[in-house]
Amino acid sequence: MRGSGRVRDGEEARAAAESAAEPLDLVGVGIGPFNLSLAALGDGVPGLRCAFYEQRSAFRWHPGLLIEGATLQVPFLADLVTLADPASPWSFLRFLRERERLFPFYFAERFHIERAEYDAYCRWVSEGVPGLHFGHQVDAVRWNAEQELFEVDFTQLDAHGEAEALGRSYARNVVLGVGTAPYVPQALRPLAEAPSVPVYHSSEYLEHREELLAAGHVTVIGSGQSGAEVFLDLLRRRPVGRERLRWLTRSGAFAPMEYSKLGLEHFTPDYTRYFHGLSERVRDGLLPRQWQLHKAVDAETLAAVHDELYRRTQALNDGGGDGDGGGWPDAVLTPGVRVRTAGRGGRSGLELHVEHTEQEERGVLTTDAVVLATGYTERATDGMLAALHPYLRRDGSDRPLVDEEYRLVLDRAVTGAVFVQNAERHTHGVGAPDLGLAAYRSAVILNAMTRRESYPLPRRTAFTRFGLREERSGAAGAAGPAGRSATVGV
Numbered sequence: 001m002r003g004s005g006r007v008r009d010g011e012e013a014r015a016a017a018e019s020a021a022e023p024l025d026l027v028g029v030g031i032g033p034f035n036l037s038l039a040a041l042g043d044g045v046p047g048l049r050c051a052f053y054e055q056r057s058a059f060r061w062h063p064g065l066l067i068e069g070a071t072l073q074v075p076f077l078a079d080l081v082t083l084a085d086p087a088s089p090w091s092f093l094r095f096l097r098e099r100e101r102l103f104p105f106y107f108a109e110r111f112h113i114e115r116a117e118y119d120a121y122c123r124w125v126s127e128g129v130p131g132l133h134f135g136h137q138v139d140a141v142r143w144n145a146e147q148e149l150f151e152v153d154f155t156q157l158d159a160h161g162e163a164e165a166l167g168r169s170y171a172r173n174v175v176l177g178v179g180t181a182p183y184v185p186q187a188l189r190p191l192a193e194a195p196s197v198p199v200y201h202s203s204e205y206l207e208h209r210e211e212l213l214a215a216g217h218v219t220v221i222g223s224g225q226s227g228a229e230v231f232l233d234l235l236r237r238r239p240v241g242r243e244r245l246r247w248l249t250r251s252g253a254f255a256p257m258e259y260s261k262l263g264l265e266h267f268t269p270d271y272t273r274y275f276h277g278l279s280e281r282v283r284d285g286l287l288p289r290q291w292q293l294h295k296a297v298d299a300e301t302l303a304a305v306h307d308e309l310y311r312r313t314q315a316l317n318d319g320g321g322d323g324d325g326g327g328w329p330d331a332v333l334t335p336g337v338r339v340r341t342a343g344r345g346g347r348s349g350l351e352l353h354v355e356h357t358e359q360e361e362r363g364v365l366t367t368d369a370v371v372l373a374t375g376y377t378e379r380a381t382d383g384m385l386a387a388l389h390p391y392l393r394r395d396g397s398d399r400p401l402v403d404e405e406y407r408l409v410l411d412r413a414v415t416g417a418v419f420v421q422n423a424e425r426h427t428h429g430v431g432a433p434d435l436g437l438a439a440y441r442s443a444v445i446l447n448a449m450t451r452r453e454s455y456p457l458p459r460r461t462a463f464t465r466f467g468l469r470e471e472r473s474g475a476a477g478a479a480g481p482a483g484r485s486a487t488v489g490v
Helices: 009-021 033-042 092-098 102-108 115-126 186-193 202-214 225-237 263-267 269-276 280-289 299-317 386-391 435-450
Strands: 026-029 050-054 132-134 136-144 149-157 163-171 173-176 180-182 199-201 218-221 245-248 331-334 337-344 350-356 361-367 369-372 376-378 417-420 469-472 483-488
Touching: 026 033, 026 149, 026 163, 033 050, 033 115, 033 435, 050 136, 092 102, 092 115, 136 386, 149 173, 180 202, 186 199, 186 337, 186 369, 199 202, 202 225, 202 369, 218 225, 218 361, 225 245, 225 299, 263 269, 269 435, 350 369, 417 435
Parallel strands: 026 050, 026 173, 050 132, 173 417, 199 369, 218 245, 218 369, 245 331
Antiparallel strands: 136 149, 149 163, 180 376, 337 350, 350 361, 469 483
16 A cells, blocks of 8 residues: 555554454444434434544535535435434534524525535534544455454545555444445446546536537436436526427436325335335335335426426527527427437437337437436445355345344344445335435434434324334334234224
């Protein structure tokens, strides 16, 4: 490893021995919103010794999608701590007070805050909560059976991301919060990975926005919230009549998010417990059918797209703009389209070979640049957890089993716990990546880890009873397993 700060072998061994003598209660891998929530709530548990490691040099939350005016899809109360501890010093309202913006926020009457403001709030928390170590890359997690502790090896990075020093921590428990990675469909990977080809994931949108605005024709692929926001932003910034935009999606429609009050109860702890109690077969069948709960577009953004298109028709019919579309903007929105393959076309353009699933027709679309709003996939931890693989218990699809309190199910020889955040959708349902459940899940983990009710949690959170069998888990996350009643209510 390079760097003058590398620890010498003797000093490293001595430091490791001292760390093992006074082990941490918890080591967190990754510092995104979910582990930041855990760190903030953990700061309120007396005597708890924690360390969180993050490879990046500072907290950043989807910087490429902090588009002006874009808002969170959850209310401001779904901050890092409030739904578990409204009195926490790390709440969003406390952040506003510290910045002397509490009264302006009060008069603004905003229930949904802008993404940029949420990012600023999280950065404020990350700069104040103790035990956070940025510029630290976790390399391996092992179970030391002799000491009954986890060994967490990490590399300290310098300002340029180069290895500077090696380190090791010992902990009774580990929590994985490594987040997700941008997903690029197989058909578009060759273009996305090729240098100097304007095919970008939406997570990089702001970094390349000026280049995209200068491109002759732009295609946005994907009809989730990110796709809608990118399309709307490009539409607003391109000349009337010369928009030259296309928006494609595999979905059968540009569908609105399910945002009814009872629909939102799928993002409650009650539904999470219900989902966890279902069989693996039923859970796997449910998830694809629930796409409109979390993969669609909020109605306000869809309305804004339509309003902008309509405004442009008015301008064109009144003689404004310089298009020749007979009063229609040069923007095409087509659902039900799958990209089969893609490649370079003539004159440095791009060709998308597509198929319309309902018409059962194929065609070739040309464009100059592509934005892939194709979502995210769970970040792989196979290398980091390689030493734990023999202890992991898996389901029928070879995915790790996760118990109700967000612990990986391990062999009984491992007496410590490995918790996961946003890696348990297959066992806990659509709420796994939802910011609204961050504080609750963090509290459950802390209660399970400390084996006491560090944070009292509600016994009931939804008006809906999702099954005939009533789930009775008490204050979920308290010491002891959840119980069930076989009573059928009508």
